[in-house]
Amino acid sequence: xxxxxxxxxxxxxxxxxxxxxxxxxxxxxxxxxEKAYRIAFDFTRDREEAKDLSQEAFLQAFSHLKTFDxxxxxxxxxxxxxxxxxxDYRRRKAKVMWxxxxxxxxRGDGFANSGPSPVEGAMRGEIAEKIGVALATLPPKQRAxxxxxxxxxxxxxxxxxxxxxxxxTIKVHLHRAVIALRQRLAELA
Amino acid sequence: MAMRHxxxxxxxxxxxxxxxHYGECSEVEKQTLEAHLENCVACRxxxxxxxxxxxSTVEVDQPSSVFWQDYSRELRLKLDAQSEKGRWWQTxxxxxxxWPVPALAAAAILAIGITMMTTKSSDGPSKPDGQEYSYMASxxxxxxxxxxxxxMDLLESVxxxxxxxxxxxxxxx
Numbered sequence: 001x002x003x004x005x006x007x008x009x010x011x012x013x014x015x016x017x018x019x020x021x022x023x024x025x026x027x028x029x030x031x032x033x034e035k036a037y038r039i040a041f042d043f044t045r046d047r048e049e050a051k052d053l054s055q056e057a058f059l060q061a062f063s064h065l066k067t068f069d070x071x072x073x074x075x076x077x078x079x080x081x082x083x084x085x086x087x088d089y090r091r092r093k094a095k096v097m098w099x100x101x102x103x104x105x106x107r108g109d110g111f112a113n114s115g116p117s118p119v120e121g122a123m124r125g126e127i128a129e130k131i132g133v134a135l136a137t138l139p140p141k142q143r144a145x146x147x148x149x150x151x152x153x154x155x156x157x158x159x160x161x162x163x164x165x166x167x168x169t170i171k172v173h174l175h176r177a178v179i180a181l182r183q184r185l186a187e188l189a
Numbered sequence: 190m191a192m193r194h195x196x197x198x199x200x201x202x203x204x205x206x207x208x209x210h211y212g213e214c215s216e217v218e219k220q221t222l223e224a225h226l227e228n229c230v231a232c233r234x235x236x237x238x239x240x241x242x243x244x245s246t247v248e249v250d251q252p253s254s255v256f257w258q259d260y261s262r263e264l265r266l267k268l269d270a271q272s273e274k275g276r277w278w279q280t281x282x283x284x285x286x287x288w289p290v291p292a293l294a295a296a297a298i299l300a301i302g303i304t305m306m307t308t309k310s311s312d313g314p315s316k317p318d319g320q321e322y323s324y325m326a327s328x329x330x331x332x333x334x335x336x337x338x339x340x341m342d343l344l345e346s347v348x349x350x351x352x353x354x355x356x357x358x359x360x361x362x
Binding site for chain 2: 128156
């Protein structure tokens with residue numbers, strides 16, 4: 001990758017990438033890969049899953065780059081792809097966990113040796129585990145807004161762009177997420 | 190203004206306190222809130238709790254430089270695979286997309302031409318009136334309007350052969 005690519009702004013890189021310059025897209029990857037990974041990690045709390053999800057977001061951005069009209073900034077558009085993938089991951093994971101639970105119930109398996117449940121994990125007194133459990137109980141949009149604000153430091157207006165929602169709605173989600181999180185953590189303490 | 194001294198903040202300020210913690214209040218909201226905080230122990234306590242609790246929820250993962258090198262390498266390979274797949278689909282699309290319509294059109298024109306010639310030859314040679322040429326021309330316009338430029342060469346060659354046959358029939362007369 002040339003230093004020229006790394007010096008260019010996002011918009012110039014996007015235009016070049018849309019014209020077929022692969023190097024320009026790779027410069028965008030280098031610029032946003034760590035942020036993308038951290039967002040995915042906030043959702044998954046798993047290094048491999050975070051890597052796969054963030055890479056998948058780049059692949060989707062690459063294949064749909066020609067449809068990006070540049071009315072929003074590249075990172076707003078890209079974060080939207082990423083957050084959608086992360087929310088979908090949460091939905092799929094919840095479904096798999098539920099199906100697994102149903103299978104065990106049908107088989108009449110006991111849970112003594114099936115590993116700790118989220119609540120049991122929290123009871124161990126590990127702060128990170130408790131926070132993970134508390135975050136997992138938040139509704140998807142509240143969780144996304146909270147993670148983008150609290151963990152990634154995006155502004156309300158940036159989050160509104162990513163989520164395609166009004167700023168007032170984002171403020172309400174953030175407020176509710178914080179209050180719910182505080183309450184869950186108090187219950188798990 | 191009613192002051193509260195429980196652990197719960199004042200309802201009217203709860204959302205603003207969250208936004209204040211994140212530095213997302215307007216200047217007016219900030220001044221109003223700060224004036225309230227001077228006199229409200231519950232809201233001060235709530236804000237203090239947010240200042241301690243919320244940063245502690247962030248779990249930071251710091252992968253090594255090797256991880257990032259692998260990350261970029263893997264992603265490049267995935268992009269290569271995706272580009273290759275894209276090219277493969279483009280090739281297939283190029284093969285199939287423009288051809289069915291012109292091929293069908295050419296076949297239809299040939300069939301019509303042959304039918305007309307057969308009918309005329311059975312009735313005996315007749316003077317060409319130009320109707321068939323205008324028919325072909327109108328078809329050509331139709332396909333041109335559909336941007337089926339690939340079919341133009343084929344249509345022109347059909348038109349030329351039909352014209353030659355017409356001239357030969359006229360000379361025979």
